[in-house]
Amino acid sequence: MTRRLDATPSGIATAASILRAGGLVAFGTETVYGLGADASQPQAVARIFEAKNRPRFNPLISHFAHAQAAFTQVVPNAMAHRLAQAFWPGPLTLILPRAPACCISDLAADGLSSLAVRVPANAAARALLEQVDRPIAAPSANRSGRISPVDAAHVLEELEGRIDAVLDSGPCMVGVESTVVDLTDPQAPCLLRPGGVTLEELQAICPHIRLPQTNSDVLPHSPGRLISHYAPHLPxxxxxxxxxxxxxxxxxxxxxxxxxxxxxxxxxxxxxxxxxxxxxxxxxxxxxxxxxxxxxxxxxxxxxxxxxxxxxxxxxxxxxxxxxxxxxxxxxx
CATH class of the missing domain: 3.40.50.11030 (Threonylcarbamoyl-AMP synthase, C-terminal domain)
Incomplete structure (x- = not known):
């Protein structure tokens, strides 16, 4: 049975303990609910795929309590610092080269030399991440390919009995996932996925950001890039x-x-x-x-x-x- 935890100090402490022990906890962000696991534990990350029936050919976004923690796992460039200062905490994910001392498992990174990192704005999520003090990999907390959850009831509808707990912080305020920007080539920043930070807001900081040439790659740098997605049962x-x-x-x-x-x-x-x-x-x-x-x-x-x-x-x-x-x-x- 999946535990439903309130976003109180006691509930957050319990959720953090589950994550440190290799368990799965869904938690609300400002975008959608994510299904979290300790990104440094490959077995914990594997449980995400099992719970979601999720194919293992694209990377997971790792979440952090603040930018300093995120930037210990990647190699940030000047634009990464500028975007982080403007939009973190918030609905922006940055794709950057992995740092030599990175502790995130290859399974979470899909074996790539880059990582997807972000700092969510939701207060309960950040308190949870602060207590865990480890990178938390978290795709959306739903069965693979289904509609993303924006409250705890949606999570339980999809994953009851398949995960350890859901930390209920109420409805998500933004309701679409984070914007994803690829900064692995600092000379050619690329908007991989539109989201909670708009293109116009990005262009104010990064005027030369470009759009991808295709909707899908064989090995995408970012989650949310395959075409058939967010699908209800009906056409x-x-x-x-x-x-x-x-x-x-x-x-x-x-x-x-x-x-x-x-x-x-x-x-x-x-x-x-x-x-x-x-x-x-x-x-x-x-x-x-x-x-x-x-x-x-x-x-x-x-x-x-x-x-x-x-x-x-x-x-x-x-x-x-x-x-x-x-x-x-x-x-x-």
């Missing part, structure tokens, strides 16, 4: 101006007349921050209720392509992508 139809009678509707903006028998509006007033925070809950709710009603698809209203709209659309594109038979990837906070 997803994007940029739907009108929903059909056999479709649930994931709407955005002022309500309009619709034939859809089931509607979830991400933000009636068109607020992208609200939409991001409600995205995964909306997909999960529509998927459950639409299947119960015998509906065939989820239609999605157009999403503006600026600010957090890019991150929302990135998740929706992956949810709508053709489904492989196996080998789908999961997200990371």
């Amino acid at each position: 997803v139809r994007l940029n739907a101006l009108h929903a059909q009678a056999d479709e649930a509707l994931l709407a955005f903006g002022a309500p309009r007349p619709t034939e859809a028998p089931l509607v979830w509006n991400l933000s009636e007033n068109g607020n992208l921050e609200e939409a991001a925070a409600r995205l995964f809950t909306g997909l999960r709710t529509l998927d459950h209720q639409a299947r119960a009603l015998g509906l065939e698809r989820i239609a999605v209203s157009p999403i503006p392509q600026h600010g957090l709209g890019r991150a929302i659309q990135d998740r929706l594109n992956r949810a709508a992508a053709p489904r492989p038979q196996d080998g789908v990837e999961d997200a990371a906070p």
Whole structure:
């Protein structure tokens, strides 16, 4: 049975003890809930893959209480320091070369010479990381390829009995995963995944940041890069101006007349921050209720392509992508 721990000093201390002993603890960040394990213990990291039924061909993000701790495991450059100063703690992951004395297991790094590191902004998560005092690898706390969890109930729905505990710090405020920036080549910073830090915010610090040429690589540097991802059970139809009678509707903006028998509006007033925070809950709710009603698809209203709209659309594109038979990837906070 999975323990549900309150985000109190006692609950955080218990969660830290479980992690140090090689156990699995899901914990909330400002983005989504992550499934944490001590990144320096290969067997603990292996338990993540087992709990999630997760394929082992992309790296995990390691989480730290502060930038100084993160930078002991990688070789930071000047831009890494500038971005960390601007956005840490916060929803930004940096990909950097591994430090010679790095203690993170090859399994967590997928054998790469680079690492994904971040410092979350959630107070309970940082208190937990401070007490553990070790790198904590943490992809999203859901079955591989499924919708990312934004509260503790979602975690238990997916992983009850498969993990040791969930530290319940309430709903996640951002609701989409961290932005991922590859800084392994300091002359060519690359935005690998849009997320809680927008492209415009990054460009204010790093004007020459570039976008990747492809959506997927054979050995991706970063989690969240494979195409079929964030997938509900029902097929997803994007940029739907009108929903059909056999479709649930994931709407955005002022309500309009619709034939859809089931509607979830991400933000009636068109607020992208609200939409991001409600995205995964909306997909999960529509998927459950639409299947119960015998509906065939989820239609999605157009999403503006600026600010957090890019991150929302990135998740929706992956949810709508053709489904492989196996080998789908999961997200990371």
